[in-house]
Amino acid sequence: MKLIESVKEFSGFLNRYEHESEACNCTMTFSVFLPKEAEGAIVPTLYWLSGLTCTDDNVRTKAGMQRYAAEHGIALVFPDTSPRGEGVADVAERYDLGQGAGFYVNATEGEWVKHYQMYDYAVNELPNLLEDNLPLKSGVRSISGHSMGGHGALICALKNPDKYQSVSAFAPICNPIECGWGQGCFGAYLGDNKNDWQQFDATELVKTGNKMPHILIDQGLADEFYDELLSENFEKACADSSQALELRMQEGYDHSYHFISTFIGEHVAYHAKAMRAE
């Protein structure tokens, strides 16, 4: 991995790196915030998965997350939302399929297979690379994200409760196999057999017994994409499966980073506490 930018912030460093991804078969870019504690020690790591159209840049610029990570002495990792580059399949006219819309699944269909392996990338390749190369505490990881990335955080944790101390999400796509965004992407990446989609759907995973000790979700009630997110389906599945869930419906908040910035401090504290307990 190659350091391509480093900016001092909150007494730590916000770094950007490039590396050749084996999972995605292309050059991938990501950012890491290292708090000052990482100068002489290893620190826990909170992964943040971003939403449709984002790169690693949106969250590092807009969420105000680094301040809280500095307070708690934890690292942040901001992966990209898809493979990218000239040879990477894309649908130029769609923001919700292809580059910027990897949906954190492992594609099995046609032109998508070669590069769109974002689930393996986020869960395995990137954490292993970072724990080998940066002062991050091995295996002490939490995960959060927004919208498509909230979906990503939920499925990564629910499928790997041994790999993550805690999980949270902002306005996640809770039940992608039942909404337009999810159906459009899952059909393209995973094919027509809907049974193959369930392994990447948080609501279905909870229904079939996948579990985390606790899940925290914030959802704005003025979210312009509310109907795509289906948080009620997830809430019902959690209730039926005795999955502990704190779903906070936030009056008046929309889908933007202004919503995220308002509550991100509580999420970082939630994850820091879970990781410190390790």
Added chain:
Amino acid sequence: MKLIESVKEFSGFLNRYEHESEACNCTMTFSVFLPKEAEGAIVPTLYWLSGLTCTDDNVRTKAGMQRYAAEHGIALVFPDTSPRGEGVADVAERYDLGQGAGFYVNATEGEWVKHYQMYDYAVNELPNLLEDNLPLKSGVRSISGHSMGGHGALICALKNPDKYQSVSAFAPICNPIECGWGQGCFGAYLGDNKNDWQQFDATELVKTGNKMPHILIDQGLADEFYDELLSENFEKACADSSQALELRMQEGYDHSYHFISTFIGEHVAYHAKAMRAE
């Protein structure tokens, strides 16, 4: 003034407005953060003047300032950095002259006169408009800014100590008549007579007796534009004139919003304290 966007954030609202400016002879856009306290009371106001190339959007998205304003129960006002629009003079190939680079002066030269009256706009027209139309405490104002906007904040306060309770700046252009950025703009907007430039130069204003009770400045030592900013000239003028100045040289910090976000909380607290004392 017309409300064109409203987003809930930190229990308050981040609003964007348009209005027809008399000073600038064109439609101007600005943003205001109103804390929840403004629902039932009038609140103090911190003005933020942005730097070259910015609109009202950069600071509202990147600085993380609204969180602290919400904590202190103060409003934030983010004006644009220049007049804008099709009929407004500009130099398309220059980022440091024309639209996005109003330099908070009142132009007296040629094509610039009609619209480039940003000093009057920032000091008089906009505050009067806002105190007439929003729940802002009349005359209880502080001002801060970044780079060109740090220069703007310093001159607005030094020329009007009766209008502002406090002033601070991040990496301000402290002595524009002695640096390339300032000379380029002042020559265009104010003409060739350098005596006419001094009234809009913070270092010159301090030398000639203008005064605020105290000035707070943060300056990064890894600032890529360090040589344009001339903070040492300002420091010397303040020392010679017994102007109280806290100039904090911040090791390793650059000129970006990552630098601003690191210290903005302390600046907001500084201004909130000064305004609460009124």
